[in-house]
Amino acid sequence: MSEALLKVDSLNCQFSGLRAVADLSFSVQPGAIKAVIGPNGAGKSTLFNMIAGVTAPTSGAIHFAGVRIDTLPTFRRAELGIARTFQNLQIFREMTVLENVMVGCHLHGKVGVVKALLRGRALRDEESAFRDTAFALLDRFNLAAKADVVAGDLSFGQMKVLELARALASRPRLLLLDEPAAGLPQAEAEHISQIIADLNRDGMTVLLVEHNMRMVMSLSHDILVLNNGQWIAEGTADHVRRHPDVLSAYLGETEHA
Amino acid sequence: MTMAPAKAAPPPVSTSPSQIVGAPSATSPASHPVRRRGVSDRMRLLLLWLLMLLVPYVAPNSYVISLGNLFLINVILIASLNLLMGYGGQISLGHAGFFGFGAYVSGILDVKLGIMPWIGLPTAAVLTGLSALIIGIPALRLRGHYLSMATLGWNAILLVMFNRLIDLTGGPNGLLGVHPFSIGSLALDTDIRQFPLVWLVSLLVMIAILHLLQSRVGRALRAVATNEIGADAVGIDSFRTKLLFFVLTAGMAGIAGSLYVHVNQYASPETFGVNGSILLVVMVALGGSGTYWGPVIGALIYTAVPQLLLDYEDAELMLFGLGMLIVLIAVPSGLAGLPATLIGRRFGRRPS
Numbered sequence: 001m002s003e004a005l006l007k008v009d010s011l012n013c014q015f016s017g018l019r020a021v022a023d024l025s026f027s028v029q030p031g032a033i034k035a036v037i038g039p040n041g042a043g044k045s046t047l048f049n050m051i052a053g054v055t056a057p058t059s060g061a062i063h064f065a066g067v068r069i070d071t072l073p074t075f076r077r078a079e080l081g082i083a084r085t086f087q088n089l090q091i092f093r094e095m096t097v098l099e100n101v102m103v104g105c106h107l108h109g110k111v112g113v114v115k116a117l118l119r120g121r122a123l124r125d126e127e128s129a130f131r132d133t134a135f136a137l138l139d140r141f142n143l144a145a146k147a148d149v150v151a152g153d154l155s156f157g158q159m160k161v162l163e164l165a166r167a168l169a170s171r172p173r174l175l176l177l178d179e180p181a182a183g184l185p186q187a188e189a190e191h192i193s194q195i196i197a198d199l200n201r202d203g204m205t206v207l208l209v210e211h212n213m214r215m216v217m218s219l220s221h222d223i224l225v226l227n228n229g230q231w232i233a234e235g236t237a238d239h240v241r242r243h244p245d246v247l248s249a250y251l252g253e254t255e256h257a
Numbered sequence: 258m259t260m261a262p263a264k265a266a267p268p269p270v271s272t273s274p275s276q277i278v279g280a281p282s283a284t285s286p287a288s289h290p291v292r293r294r295g296v297s298d299r300m301r302l303l304l305l306w307l308l309m310l311l312v313p314y315v316a317p318n319s320y321v322i323s324l325g326n327l328f329l330i331n332v333i334l335i336a337s338l339n340l341l342m343g344y345g346g347q348i349s350l351g352h353a354g355f356f357g358f359g360a361y362v363s364g365i366l367d368v369k370l371g372i373m374p375w376i377g378l379p380t381a382a383v384l385t386g387l388s389a390l391i392i393g394i395p396a397l398r399l400r401g402h403y404l405s406m407a408t409l410g411w412n413a414i415l416l417v418m419f420n421r422l423i424d425l426t427g428g429p430n431g432l433l434g435v436h437p438f439s440i441g442s443l444a445l446d447t448d449i450r451q452f453p454l455v456w457l458v459s460l461l462v463m464i465a466i467l468h469l470l471q472s473r474v475g476r477a478l479r480a481v482a483t484n485e486i487g488a489d490a491v492g493i494d495s496f497r498t499k500l501l502f503f504v505l506t507a508g509m510a511g512i513a514g515s516l517y518v519h520v521n522q523y524a525s526p527e528t529f530g531v532n533g534s535i536l537l538v539v540m541v542a543l544g545g546s547g548t549y550w551g552p553v554i555g556a557l558i559y560t561a562v563p564q565l566l567l568d569y570e571d572a573e574l575m576l577f578g579l580g581m582l583i584v585l586i587a588v589p590s591g592l593a594g595l596p597a598t599l600i601g602r603r604f605g606r607r608p609s
Binding site: 052053073074075078079083084086090091092093094095099102103104105106107109111112113115116117118119123126127130166167169170 | 465468469471472473474475476477479480483484486487488489490491492493494495501505
């Protein structure tokens with residue numbers, strides 16, 4: 001087994017009396033699609049926010065590619081190669097679709113104020129490289145025709161894809177997806193699913209939190225099941241599907257639903 | 258795995274709902290007609306400024322040209338505030354204070370130390386930027402309106418200093434004996450001689466703002482203003498970005514101050530009060546906050562209206578306030594957005 005890309009060790013998160021995540025350890029191998037599932041209130045979002053840098057853990061450690069990240073601000077984690085999408089969308093609504101993706105290229109640029117002011121070759125080269133990268137991504141996701149549209153005018157499904165394109169523009173090593181299918185009709189969810197599978201085939205490591213069971217089961221190599229902030233099972237789709245604790249805690253309810 | 262995606266399948270146009278993610282596009286990067294606003298805005302800027310060069314010929318009258326100089330200095334002030342406020346979402350209520358800081362730095366260096374204005378101008382820019390750095394580091398760490406409050410306080414402190422440090426500033430009587438810029442033995446001491454300099458510096462500042470906006474740092478600024486959480490997620494250090502532009506725009510105000518003091522050969526405290534800072538914010542909003550051309554319109558209003566109302570000084574403030582209310586209600590994007598708003602009303606939102 002190669003070294004884990006993401007390693008979570010005895011992570012705890014306590015909100016005044018409530019233990020949202022309790023003594024959780026797991027790892028994500030490079031090239032894997034790992035899903036975190038669990039009933040509402042299981043601590044999935046808290047876990048996700050701790051990895052992304054939104055919530056600080058009470059104790060424990062998170063390592064990414066050997067670097068301890070749990071005390072770093074979000075933008076430093078992005079510099080190390082962690083990109084994310086948001087369940088409730090955090091796109092730049094007043095900027096164009098193209099600009100949104102070009103902002104995603106930010107980490108791969110070097111042009112600062114002085115070079116921008118001089119508008120020399122460095123700036124022009126960087127702008128055209130960013131533009132090419134952005135268009136390649138927009139083409140891949142069928143959004144190129146909307147390049148000059150203000151992002152706030154897109155449909156919800158298009159915004160989800162745009163946010164994914166923006167995350168990919170930073171050329172991450174780990175993609176964190178917070179409910180990528182939430183709020184989408186089945187057909188669009190399948191489209192997102194297809195995109196994630198394609199990305200993973202190209203080598204992208206993915207960690208996702210998702211409610212859509214069909215998506216999780218078909219996509220993931222490895223599933224971590226949480227309940228009440230605690231680890232209850234981990235393994236392949238078949239393994240967790242048959243696990244008695246999972247059935248009682250989670251799948252039992254949804255399969256009858 | 259139940260889902261085994263077909264290898265090298267074409268974009269899932271037929272298998273997935275392509276209408277959801279936009280019209281199927283078979284275009285390649287090269288074939289996209291990217292609207293290069295930069296080039297056209299730059300051309301417009303050059304054309305407009307070239308047209309302004311005609312002013313001394315069309316109206317060879319010292320009053321008109323002195324207004325032209327004032328207008329161009331106001332362009333620098335309002336355009337720099339617009340960069341911070343309109344594009345960066347950070348409202349400074351101390352821009353007139355920074356303007357005054359630059360004016361007094363350059364003026365005092367000249368009057369007290371005999372340092373020529375050509376050195377005073379960059380020094381004013383750097384020191385004004387530095388003062389913004391000192392205020393910005395604590396104020397910008399906090400989210401919310403702390404920058405507005407900190408700059409408001411800074412402006413109030415500056416005003417007291419301009420008034421009270423009489424040995425340096427001349428106090429309420431103003432700073433007297435400021436020298437004009439000079440080229441060799443030619444002193445730029447008339448409006449017509451000053452015009453080319455002010456014209457050039459204002460053009461350079463407008464170009465600088467355009468270049469910044471069309472670069473990685475400018476996009477980062479807009480991203481932070483639009484959605485700080487999203488900007489954070491793509492690796493933008495929002496604190497540094499805001500601080501950088503706060504310092505840069507204060508430096509630009511310092512440049513405007515240096516021009517002002519050597520053009521008028523005088524500075525007095527009341528020009529740089531909180532009132533002025535608030536009016537500058539109003540002008541950014543009136544012209545069109547976050548639009549490239551808005552500040553030019555704002556500067557035009559800021560320069561012209563007081564001239565038209567010379568005898569009714571109190572009416573001026575009322576008029577500005579009223580004007581802002583009307584514009585913000587009728588054309589929220591400011592006067593620069595008026596054509597688009599009118600066209601939109603006429604053709605866009607026709608009921609079917």
